[in-house]
Amino acid sequence: MTKNQEAVAAQATVVHAGWDGLFEGLMGRFASCFPRRETRLTCRNMVSGLLMVKESANCWSLAEAIGHSGPHVLQHFLSRARFDTEAVRRSVAAWTVEQLGEREVMLVVDETGDEKSSLDAVGAARQYSGALGGIGLCQVAVHLSYVSAEGHALVDRRLYLGEAWAADDERRELVGVPDERVFATKPQLAGDMLEDAHASGVHTAWVAADEVYGGRELRARIRALGYGYAIAVPTSHRVTTPGAGKKKVTALLERVPKRAWMRLRTGHGTKAERLYDWAMIDVNPDDAPPGQAAGHSQVLVRRHRRTGTLSFYRTWHPDPQPISVLVSAVCRRWRVEEDFQGAKGLAHLDTGQVTCWTSWHRWSLMSMIAYALLAVGALHERQRAHPANSDDELAMVPVSPRELLALLRVFALPRPRQDTDPAHALHWSNSRRRHQHRATACHRRWNNVTAVAIA
Structure with a gap:
């Protein structure tokens, strides 16, 4: 019993010390971006608060x-x-x-939507969002996730302004949209982020995305940066094959003999490995930038081994790649979904209740900082528990960002002030009730005014 208590105490000390070093290291990297000490301290407090608060977070909580x-x-x-x-x-x-390293790097672009209750928030409109499962009133932002062999985290984002929003000068002025921000499609926003990543030093990588980003313009921009890509395309997508002319990707199945299908593992489920049948077909590239060699372009076909459901992907790389590498590139796209889940569930990416351009970008940035700390911290914990040269195999799954946050809330992060200070909790209870009373009175007065105007 004593040895077990000592082991727990030692582990708690390691977690606490490791987190302090990680947190201070990151905060020190951008401290010079803040001209005032008070603003720098507020940033630190806000990132800590995003990790401390378990329920929905906003400026009040x-x-x-x-x-x-x-x-x-x-x-x-x-x-x-x-x-x-x-x-x-x-x-x-x-x-x-x-922190995540530059081994087997992939840049994944995808969008996610945050449900809103009114059209006052910047970019809010009735539009499609996969996170909502259809069309709803939401903000949509395109994100860039950095994926390596060691881990993954969000590193950039762009708020999507629909054509109506981008053209409405009055709404733009109310929420502070900069004049230079004009309408851009989601693939264009993705291309801008990829160019920024390349300019920052990420020169060798695969790019993965879903069907929204399979157009020729973005694929050409990706090739111009020197990246390979593995991007989903719809069944209506048309390609040109050597000696067979232009046709839909679904028509390519006629050229795939039964022996050409390969059953490959695409990941681990909770109950078993995920296995799909794959086929690879060479196609002529249609997106070569001026002066660039043709490279190697294929269509990958994925077939569900039980239902027969088909999915199609365009791939390109300057060097020939085996099908196993291409399939790995396709499957690692799902890391961005894990990042969305973690950034929202652990760092409150989607609960900010912010309405203006600047506040949206700063809230999303603070959430990305908090989630990056968890992603890198989980990596460090895995490396500490399982050194590269160790043969020790414990009967445990690796530490995840969610599990790390649970440990940090016990061992490293301060407890929410209202949990330890009754006077503080009472002060906030009174403040909330006064604010709710004033808000209710204001809404009633406004409704009376509008009712008279309509009559």
């Missing part, structure tokens, strides 16, 4: 947890404080790349 008397400091930080948001993001992205 974060301020209560970290010990502020009201939400005004955080609201000022998100909307009006002077610091270079993009300089901070670039520093965090560079730190994340260094």
Whole structure:
């Protein structure tokens, strides 16, 4: 019993010390981006608060947890404080790349939607979102995830403004959209992020994406950067094959003999390995930038081994690649879904209740910082528990960001202030009730005014 208690105490000390070093190391990377000490401290407190708060987080719940008397400091930080948001993001992205390593690098682009209750929020409109499972009132943002053999995390994002939003000067002014921000499609936003990643030093990588990003324009931009790609395409996608002309990808199945299908593992499920049948067909590239060699372009076909459901992917790389490498590139796209789940569930990416351009970008940045800390911290814990040269195999799954956060809330992170200070909890209870009373009265007065105007 004594030995077990000593082992637990030692592990708690390691977790605490490792987290402190990780947190201070990242905060030090972008400290110079803040001209004022107060703003820098608010950033630290907000990132900690995002990890401390278990329920839905906004400026009110974060301020209560970290010990502020009201939400005004955080609201000022998100909307009006002077610091270079993009300089901070670039520093965090560079730190994340260094920590996750440059082995088997993949850049994954995908969008996610956050449900909204009104059209006042920047970019909010009735539009399709896979996160909502259809069309709904939401904000949609395109994200870039950095995936390596060691781990993965979000490193960039772009808020999508629909054509109506981008053309509405009054709404743009109300929420502070910069004049230089014009309408751009999701593939164009993805291409901008990929170019930024390349400019920051990520020169060798695969790019993966779903069907939204399978158009020729983005594929040409990816090739111009020197990246290979593995991108899903719809069944209506047309390709040109050597000696057979242009046809839909579904028509290529006629050229695939039974012996050409290969059964390959695409991942591990909770109950068994995931196995699919795959076929690879050479096609002529249609996206070569001027002066670039043709390279090697294929269509990958994935077939469910029980239902027969088919999926199609366009791939390209300057060098010939075996089908196992191409299949791995396709399957690793799902890491971005894990990042969305973690950034939302653990770091509150989707609960900010922010309405303006600057505040949306700063809230999403703070959430990305918090999740990057968890992703890298989980990697360090896995490396510590299973050194590269160790033969020790414990009967446990590796530490995940979710599991690490549970440990941090016990061993390293401060407890929310309202859990330890009754006077603070009472102060916030009174503040919330006063605010709710004023808000209700204002809504009633406004409804009376509009009712008279309509009559």
